[in-house]
Amino acid sequence: MRFAIFDKKLVPEPLLSEPQTTQTIAKIGEIPQPSRNLHFQYCNDVRKRLIGKQLLLDEIPHTLDEIHQHYEQGYITLRKGIVFEKGTPRCQRCGNQKPHLFSSFPCSRCRELCTYCRKCIMMGRVSTCTPLYSWSDSECQSARETANLVWNGTLSFGQQVASDEVVKAISTNDDLLVWAVCGAGKTELLFEGIRYALSLQKRVCIATPRTDVVQELTPRLQAVFPQIDVASLYAGSPDRHKYSPLTISTTHQLFRFYQAFDVVIVDEVDAFPYSMDETLQYAVQNARKERSSMIYLSATPNQQWQKDCRQGKRNFVTIPARYHRKPLPVPELKWCGNWDKKLKQNKLPPNVMKWLKIRLDMEKQALLFIPKIELIPKLLAILQKLDSRIEAVHAADPERKAKVQSMRQKDIPILVTTTILERGVTFPNLDVAVLGSEEQIFTASALVQIAGRVGRSAQYPTGNITFFHFGRTEAMLQARKQIQNMNAEAAKKGMIDIE
Numbered sequence: 106m107r108f109a110i111f112d113k114k115l116v117p118e119p120l121l122s123e124p125q126t127t128q129t130i131a132k133i134g135e136i137p138q139p140s141r142n143l144h145f146q147y148c149n150d151v152r153k154r155l156i157g158k159q160l161l162l163d164e165i166p167h168t169l170d171e172i173h174q175h176y177e178q179g180y181i182t183l184r185k186g187i188v189f190e191k192g193t194p195r196c197q198r199c200g201n202q203k204p205h206l207f208s209s210f211p212c213s214r215c216r217e218l219c220t221y222c223r224k225c226i227m228m229g230r231v232s233t234c235t236p237l238y239s240w241s242d243s244e245c246q247s248a249r250e251t252a253n254l255v256w257n258g259t260l261s262f263g264q265q266v267a268s269d270e271v272v273k274a275i276s277t278n279d280d281l282l283v284w285a286v287c288g289a290g291k292t293e294l295l296f297e298g299i300r301y302a303l304s305l306q307k308r309v310c311i312a313t314p315r316t317d318v319v320q321e322l323t324p325r326l327q328a329v330f331p332q333i334d335v336a337s338l339y340a341g342s343p344d345r346h347k348y349s350p351l352t353i354s355t356t357h358q359l360f361r362f363y364q365a366f367d368v369v370i371v372d373e374v375d376a377f378p379y380s381m382d383e384t385l386q387y388a389v390q391n392a393r394k395e396r397s398s399m400i401y402l403s404a405t406p407n408q409q410w411q412k413d414c415r416q417g418k419r420n421f422v423t424i425p426a427r428y429h430r431k432p433l434p435v436p437e438l439k440w441c442g443n444w445d446k447k448l449k450q451n452k453l454p455p456n457v458m459k460w461l462k463i464r465l466d467m468e469k470q471a472l473l474f475i476p477k478i479e480l481i482p483k484l485l486a487i488l489q490k491l492d493s494r495i496e497a498v499h500a501a502d503p504e505r506k507a508k509v510q511s512m513r514q515k516d517i518p519i520l521v522t523t524t525i526l527e528r529g530v531t532f533p534n535l536d537v538a539v540l541g542s543e544e545q546i547f548t549a550s551a552l553v554q555i556a557g558r559v560g561r562s563a564q565y566p567t568g569n570i571t572f573f574h575f576g577r578t579e580a581m582l583q584a585r586k587q588i589q590n591m592n593a594e595a596a597k598k599g600m601i602d603i604e
């Protein structure tokens with residue numbers, strides 16, 4: 106679309122009554138913003154759709170006329186989709202500024218050669234002639250919603266300390282890292298902070314990289330905050346236009362938000378793809394209000410963050426022990442020679458074979474983590490000779506959910522898996538082995554998560570984790586060190602019972 110400036114206002118070309126000089130929004134210097142007419146009767150549906158959002162025209166089911174009217178009366182703000190800084194484009198929706206992730210095309214909407222962002226094209230095209238539409242303020246003055254917390258559980262000592270810190274960070278609009286070991290019970294420690302924020306009419310978002318986590322968290326939070334209509338956002342979710350004081354969203358869906366939230370809780374900051382993808386980090390930053398609080402949850406912060414914590418540059422709280430007060434099982438490192446070569450001869454290293462046979466004999470379930478999906482056919486051919494019920498799973502496996510379910514029902518004794526099961530799954534009585542733990546995909550953070558699968562339940566708080574490797578790596582040593590450090594801290598603070 107093209108715009109004219111008329112009477113110090115932006116007017117879209119289709120609404121001009123007579124011909125005027127028009128331009129694409131990118132070429133207009135500062136975009137004029139009319140002041141608010143307090144006598145104007147705005148449309149509540151427009152408000153609900155646009156508050157705290159940044160949407161393309163195509164994403165707003167209202168007429169251009171109606172949208173323009175709200176702009177003229179000072180209720181809608183337009184921002185440039187693409188800005189040029191010294192001639193190089195930057196996408197304001199996703200933050201992309203890599204030149205190779207932009208393209209140009211002869212655009213029928215602006216009749217020029219138009220530059221667009223390829224990085225976020227899956228959410229609709231942002232180009233030099235595309236405005237991003239937002240409601241002009243992000244305060245939610247909606248009817249006071251009551252936010253009673255309906256929960257009868259008790260927090261462990263560590264959870265309580267963290268919960269208090271979360272409340273404090275929210276009250277002072279600060280950032281906080283909650284560094285909690287796998288199995289510490291991180292969802293519960295958020296309840297009080299969320300209740301407190303909602304009671305102050307603050308808008309809260311829990312963002313997580315993965316859709317299945319959104320789907321799992323939504324009913325849990327809906328149950329403890331029954332009076333709140335929780336919005337659950339992931340690709341294809343029905344709640345896309347729902348306005349709620351409590352939103353649970355994949356980090357991807359945050360691209361449509363702009364200065365929306367007073368509290369953003371980012372779950373698994375270390376998890377792929379969030380840690381890899383700068384634009385997702387941009388989306389999270391963009392979605393928070395200027396004065397807001399950010400709570401990061403992680404079991405495995407990266408090296409830089411750990412350093413920042415040690416040097417006092419980052420506000421953080423640790424939960425070094427699990428709810429059941431038993432120490433975290435520490436991984437064993439075992440050399441297994443050139444396992445890749447062995448596999449090509451249709452064999453497994455003897456110590457790996459022995460480890461698996463012991464689990465089968467004891468009838469103890471196990472996960473065997475492998476570095477790449479291509480190994481699965483060879484491994485299954487070997488392992489199914491030991492026990493025909495052994496299965497394998499990977500990210501693109503259509504039967505992934507069914508296999509995890511069979512594992513839960515103990516129909517599968519050993520499940521071979523790629524890193525897809527490194528987090529999020531809990532099986533009560535489990536041992537874990539990693540084959541080829543020296544491979545790059547097994548970062549320190551991945552290995553801590555994998556080790557974190559073991560000993561989670563109070564009934565079976567122990568278990569074996571073995572990293573079978575063809576040469577120790579820094580990542581393996583760091584992972585083990587991190588776990589040992591947490592145990593030492595927990596012992597010092599009296600958070601674990603040592604027999």
Ligand SMILES: [Zn+2]
Pocket residue numbers: 196197198199200201222223224225226231
């Ligand atoms: Zn973009």
Ligand SMILES: [Zn+2]
Pocket residue numbers: 106212213214215216217219232233234235
């Ligand atoms: Zn265009």
